[in-house]
Amino acid sequence: MTEELDHGRTGVTHGSRIDAYVDRYAARATGMVASEIRALFAVASRPEVVSLGSGMPYITALPLDVVGELVADLVARQGTVALQYGGGLGDEALREQICTVMSIEGIESVPDDIMVTVGSQQALDLITRIFIDPGDIVLSEGPSYAGALGTFAAYQAKVVHIAMDDQGIIPEALAQTIYALRAAGSRMKFLYTIPTFQNPSGVTLNEVRRLQVLEICQRAGLLVVEDNPYGLLGFEREPLRAMRASNPEGVVYLGSFSKTLAPGFRVGWALAPRPILDKLVLAMESAVLSHSAFTQLAVREYLRTQPWREQIKAFRELYRERRDAMLGALDVQMPDGCAWTKPGGGFFVWMTLPEGLNSKAMLPQAIDKRVAYVPGTGFYADGGGTRHMRLSYCYPQPDRIREGVRRLAGVIEEELRTRDTFGTGMVPGHGGVDTPGPDLA
């Protein structure tokens, strides 16, 4: 008997990876398996690799010394509130400011319509918690945000993707899917959509379709969950009118300060009809008791004392330059047969590879050539996306973006030569949701 097996009654050594609890987990936990691409990304975080994978905002652009003074002042003067338990919907003055932020997108709201959450991810988790029984259906764009698909999977929802083009969800496809699912007796709970500068596609739902999608969902009695972290980061025009602005009772709107200020505060929010909000508050308490009063008040003080509109404008300029660097490099470098989206804002370009190529199978070669991206399979719940990848321009400097695209083009050309010589290889199996981790989601 080895020393490992001779330790304790359970026969499992402390720190070992043998799982004594393997037959005790909840059904929902069986899908919680780390994707194989995680190990690759651990390698990809080395400085010599250009990461076109990360969804991290470029917060170096923030006035960190000013923010530092602001939080010091907050703790020294209001510490007994800032460091205490919060509760309920969150700090009222912050919620008042959130109303102002949302008014830029045409939303009329009052603080009592809003709950502050641990990033908009938590809002998504709690919405799913209160609406989804195992087997219930969530409709979403295909592709969609990997972090949302992970949350839906955690509650055993079945995700049905709705076809989209470069103008967003195709309304006819939505109507047909609803009709077919209803005919099959399926329990649909909501449409999850990122209508503006979508993650991962960079695509924006146009204004005419926004109203059509709302109309279709309202007729079907289907709630719309509008996730809008990038809405204020447009490069070419004034912010679009939010879907929520056109239908207060049919839409739950999720917002975030992660991209317009900084993700480290974990301050997002849900704007929801009151009865839904009542349930969300109780779900929030059972999940984390209360949001951090400290980070809520830090964001409140930032908004109160700093020129936040100017800061968002600075972020827009910064990301526009990077988007231009990426699109320019793609035009010059990519071989025939590659196609990509042209985002009007946000962080991401969605690329389609020539037939016979597989973005997940290709990733090790790419990392070997010191460039990383997120394979498309992470953005589909149904194994789709093998010919796609998400390229992020938010974090690297323009020169690095150009270098990364150059390297990636080399990898794709190499793959094309292999394909033309040996034909298309096996596509590796797809198990579970490819949740790529927080900074890549």
Next chain:
Amino acid sequence: MTEELDHGRTGVTHGSRIDAYVDRYAARATGMVASEIRALFAVASRPEVVSLGSGMPYITALPLDVVGELVADLVARQGTVALQYGGGLGDEALREQICTVMSIEGIESVPDDIMVTVGSQQALDLITRIFIDPGDIVLSEGPSYAGALGTFAAYQAKVVHIAMDDQGIIPEALAQTIYALRAAGSRMKFLYTIPTFQNPSGVTLNEVRRLQVLEICQRAGLLVVEDNPYGLLGFEREPLRAMRASNPEGVVYLGSFSKTLAPGFRVGWALAPRPILDKLVLAMESAVLSHSAFTQLAVREYLRTQPWREQIKAFRELYRERRDAMLGALDVQMPDGCAWTKPGGGFFVWMTLPEGLNSKAMLPQAIDKRVAYVPGTGFYADGGGTRHMRLSYCYPQPDRIREGVRRLAGVIEEELRTRDTFGTGMVPGHGGVDTPGPDLA
């Protein structure tokens, strides 16, 4: 037709309390109903009311200016990390420090055994998420922490309470309950216990019983979830050895900085066997993407630069004085037939009323007399606790505690006179879990 009903297709006015989604919620959401005592506590938060209800720590005792400078320095010097997405298990240096904190209670651990969570409440939520299918059984002390019961209810667990006395869980009762449940074919998932200075009872599981409880659970193959927010806040002796210290593979240990530093950071942790931790990390991502790097690093810098052991000692002295004030006043003021626990640490005294009295029914009268407490029903999942109440001494000053107890004694005497005149009245119905809200949990 009124204007209210003439608004939009759903027939529901924005801001109205009519719930258009009433038939769409998940089964787990049906139990999410606000307790009727919440409305009372909104009144009880007025300054003229002495609240013996709140579980808020007295953070005024912290050196707020020093903490302020420390976070300013953190943002100015390390802002690009502190304000960015975190991820995985959490900041490694913080987890190293957590190992040191836990070593005080005899726990041997390494940073890779620990995940930082949004307060220990989130650890509890995620543990429940990965282990509990609807109908699964959680064993817990009776009474137990209201916030835990709320979380278990949110995942549709069935809580079975184990009898306790002034030395904690009665091992024979635990063994018999496990035997009976197993004979009935029930799916038990874990024992949830707060062995040290329990919330709400103030009771501590003695050292002999700790080992007996561990032995019983190990023989039954039952995981132990040891929740220990108050362990370092003992008044009379060195910290007890944690249950986790005696069985690394059979115990998930939950810790928190909410009581030893401040709750506003929302920094807690789970120490768990590695396979469980792997699942917790994925559950964490689906719940909130990542913990706030900012608050993690703030706690790390506090521990690194400040005399935290001395601060905990100062908290112990402060809470001991308040405990003494409460026990002294109870001895002097309370009428015959009342009984209460004598906590050796932590925040709470658990009181048993004379027969025929009902703590929940009595609460409006108490608030009318400007004193508040949490009725015992909030700490039972089965409608028990009607003759009990939790009295907190953590937040009010000693003089206020004495005044609060004096008022409470008056209310109880009045109730006793009513009982002796009219007999015992009806006990009000008990619907759902009486989750009293964050600052009262």
